[in-house]
Amino acid sequence: MRTATASLKLARSSCVDGQDMPELFLIRRITNGCYLSSNTAQCRAPKRSSARRALDEESLAVLCKALAHPARVKLLNYLADYGTCYFGKLTDILPLAPSTISQHVTVLKEAGLILGSDENTRTCYCVNAERLDELKELIAAL
Incomplete structure (x- = not known):
């Protein structure tokens, strides 16, 4: 006991x-x-409506983990504000080595928060609006 x-x-x-x-x-x-x-x-616990959506803890954890570093939050915020951009521009907004930024971009891509499309020799990145909306809904379901 x-x-x-x-x-x-x-x-x-x-x-x-x-x-x-x-x-x-x-x-x-x-x-x-x-x-x-x-x-x-x-x-006291907040009052919750009986018609609330079931919380998908696994998805919420994956998305929160992807946003657990300030550099990744800044990258996502930049892409949300400016739409699309190439990797070279992403290296201009953070005072980090390109290899470190690449690792952060990979984490965001694996979580589905950003998308990358190959155009010739460069990759163009943008926010995955559907996944970002899912994150907002998951947080609202807390």
């Missing part, structure tokens, strides 16, 4: 006039990382 550990913490809150006033807040720390306090209104 699992036991819970509890701890008390003294927190200081500021009054309106800027002076500190000590107040004792009882915070019970349970070993699974949940915190309970006297202000439970912040911790």
